Amino acid sequence: MSNAILHISDLHFVLDKEERKDKTRFDNNFQQKFLDSLKENKNNTIKYLVVTGDISDTAAEKEYSKAMSFLEIVASDLQIEKKNIIICPGNHDISRTELAIIAENEDIEDSQLYTKQKEKFAHFTKFYSDFFKGIKPSFDVNSAIFDKIIDHDDRIVILAVNTCFRESNQDKDHIGFINKSSFETELNNIDFQNQYKDYGKILAMHHNPKDLSSEKKHNLENWKELPKDNIGLPFIVLCGHIHGQDGEATQRNDGSIAYISTGSLTKNTTENTFNIYYDIGESKINIDYYALQSKDNLAKSFWQSLTNINQQLKTADFRPNLNESTLKLDEVDILLNEVDEGMKQDINRELQKPKKHQTTKHLNKITNRNIIDFIKERNLFKSGHFHWKNEFRSHGFIDINNLVSRKDSLEVITKLFYNEICKKFNNKFQDTIIIAVGIECNIIGARLSILLDCGYSYIPEPSKEKDFSEIEKTIKSENYKKIILLKDIVYNAEHSKELLTAINTDNKEIFVFSLFYCGKKEMKESIFSNYNNVIFVSICDDIAINQCDYSGKGCLDKCPIYKNKLETIYDEC
Structure with missing residues (x-):
């Protein structure tokens, strides 16, 4: 039995009951069917959970309260330790109301509203601290790489990347953007060239680094400018932000970088999906895509693996085949x-x-x-x-x-x-x-x-x-x-x-x-x-x-x- 990674995204928990009916499928029945589908796979143990943003719909505190309750149940039911959970912010986790108040009461140019990092992430930061309760450091609004999981048994490194650096309440700022200087500094503090040279490497983020979507707003604007050589190839990028069938997975021809997205887990107006990645101890990981079937009738709905049905990427290069790799201690x-x-x-x-x-x-x-x-x-x-x-x-x-x-x-x-x-x-x-x-x-x-x-x-x-x-x-x-x-x-x-x-x-x-x-x-x-x-x-x-x-x-x-x-x-x- 191998360890696996569960990847979910775009939960979009909403506050108003009527609005919730229009926006999300989430209820107790939905939750239980989701958990049951994960337990059906007896060959893999889900050890890690990656959530790639848009936890809430409007960054309201009560929305985060509902989201936290759900994630607590998922972690408990699947016995996932919180140290093995990554939660990234998405553009819907920006407190636009807070920024609007600042714009009205402070002498600040609209073009500089995005710099109010503490204020715009205020409610997400509280949710993050409440969920991890000291197990992890608080969410650092100024860090591009704000969290990481390094597991020596599975030889895996998962980095949590904030792609909402430029997001604000302005339409022109609705883009994915990473703080370049912070990204470079924090990346250089991780010894990928020596200590982790044969570890599987994953970058988790909300926006898509590559043009996986026809809509530009889904993509990460400055991905090509970022210094990534220090990571070492190959590595995998997990992202969200694209809903429904517009999302996809692709790998560069040389096998060096794989980009894998998943759609919204709960949003009512799109296809509902999640991914599982297994064989994480090997040089290639296997990818299992799941989609909700018969979604118009939740009583009869069920989750189905699409791996043998669709034409998506089924494996991705995960770690190098080194001639002198670092060996497991029990070998x-x-x-x-x-x-x-x-x-x-x-x-x-x-x-x-x-x-x-x-x-x-x-x-x-x-x-x-x-x-x-x-x-x-x-x-x-x-x-x-x-x-x-x-x-x-x-x-x-x-x-x-x-x-x-x-x-x-x-x-x-x-x-x-x-x-x-x-x-x-x-x-x-x-x-x-x-x-x-x-x-x-x-x-x-x-x-x-x-x-x-x-x-x-x-x-x-x-x-x-x-x-x-x-x-x-x-x-x-x-x-x-x-x-x-x-x-x-x-x-x-x-x-x-x-x-x-x-x-x-x-x-x-x-x-x-x-x-x-x-x-x-x-x-x-x-x-x-x-x-x-x-x-x-x-x-x-x-x-x-x-x-x-x-x-x-x-x-x-x-x-x-x-x-x-x-x-x-x-x-x-």
């Missing part, structure tokens, strides 16, 4: 089989001399400064308030996934560990086993065990795996006397201590090697003081990360930073 065997030539030479050389390990000149030239440089170049230290675990919450995060999934940094890390282990063990590895904790260390540890010609085992999920009996059996059966515990990050060493206690390490020499030590420096020497047989070595201890004082189960709402949203919150508890 360890593939990674080990694709070790670069320099590392292969090291392995072959060391295997020929299994009992005489030496730190060579090229190893001595590598220092922990190389790791710091990787982090700086790729922007791998993330600032914010990370509430990912009940046991430990922090005020920063190091993206180790990136470090071990890129060959250049993986080689440096492996050699740094190798160098330190050789020094501590005096090149004697008889009766030694490496136990790697976590998928990232599994990648490193497997390589080290080949280089050092020693035993090897690993624990996949340190925070979840509580049964260490198999590890203990391995240690006893092979009579290992020296244990290397390989960790990516040590802060207070609680997980390491739990493991050492569980597997009964009495009469063993224990060496805990960690890539990073992020705790207080004055505590490092005493962190394993309760164990008389443990030696602790960290490759890099230059990055300190403060622990949230409210770590622990049930303490989340007590944290003032989390409660008052004093900085960006990353909450995946």
Whole structure:
């Protein structure tokens, strides 16, 4: 079963009951049929929801209240986490009434009314904040890219783009337009060339970048002027704004950019449609188009897939086929089989001399400064308030996934560990086993065990795996006397201590090697003081990360930073 993206647009919730009859098909029956149709597809799990604008019809607060109720039900019924929802503003989400009041009471040229970004998005901004309730930052009226989803499991990046920069209450401003300088700046802050080079990339927006419609007002006026090279090809644009059969999907002949629109989900005067995109982990995604049938009689209406009926684009290039792509962390065997030539030479050389390990000149030239440089170049230290675990919450995060999934940094890390282990063990590895904790260390540890010609085992999920009996059996059966515990990050060493206690390490020499030590420096020497047989070595201890004082189960709402949203919150508890 693969994860999928649900794409809806142009909800146009209206306030007046009589007007609603004329403008929208939405009622409880419609809502239930829509949800039921989504549950019929048993082969895909809808993980992401993208809404490309026109949530309301006139940007009235009560319209947004109705829209929020609907979206809450969709998210709950389909079990979509709100962090995986993108909501873009459309031209109907502009508060034209507010702009008319400004035009009447302020000395401002009509041509400058569009610059009143805060006022024109006032009601949409409130709706956006109320819906996400601190799960995401507030809607930034001045940002071209105001939200993004980056999922490392699905290797996908979805950017939410505001195309209503020039919209106002003036007819001449009824065009799609993106703030170019903001778009360029925000795009440059995302490392598509390295960190996300093989991720599937989606830009979600209201207006259509390409001429998908015969009406110019549907299109994005300055799309061709925008700097898009940094995104990397291919990528997909999801949009709305075009209602009914006037919408379509197309892809450039070279397969580099696909433009896919969907019509209005609920509007009464048009065809009602939505799209589902699946196989999002592949190089091409598959597209399923749905349309409401027998719409003139809602009691008998039903949603039907048109994928095998119409001539629309059925697949779209989604991610590049790279010769040296970034690999999923659980593809360890593939990674080990694709070790670069320099590392292969090291392995072959060391295997020929299994009992005489030496730190060579090229190893001595590598220092922990190389790791710091990787982090700086790729922007791998993330600032914010990370509430990912009940046991430990922090005020920063190091993206180790990136470090071990890129060959250049993986080689440096492996050699740094190798160098330190050789020094501590005096090149004697008889009766030694490496136990790697976590998928990232599994990648490193497997390589080290080949280089050092020693035993090897690993624990996949340190925070979840509580049964260490198999590890203990391995240690006893092979009579290992020296244990290397390989960790990516040590802060207070609680997980390491739990493991050492569980597997009964009495009469063993224990060496805990960690890539990073992020705790207080004055505590490092005493962190394993309760164990008389443990030696602790960290490759890099230059990055300190403060622990949230409210770590622990049930303490989340007590944290003032989390409660008052004093900085960006990353909450995946």
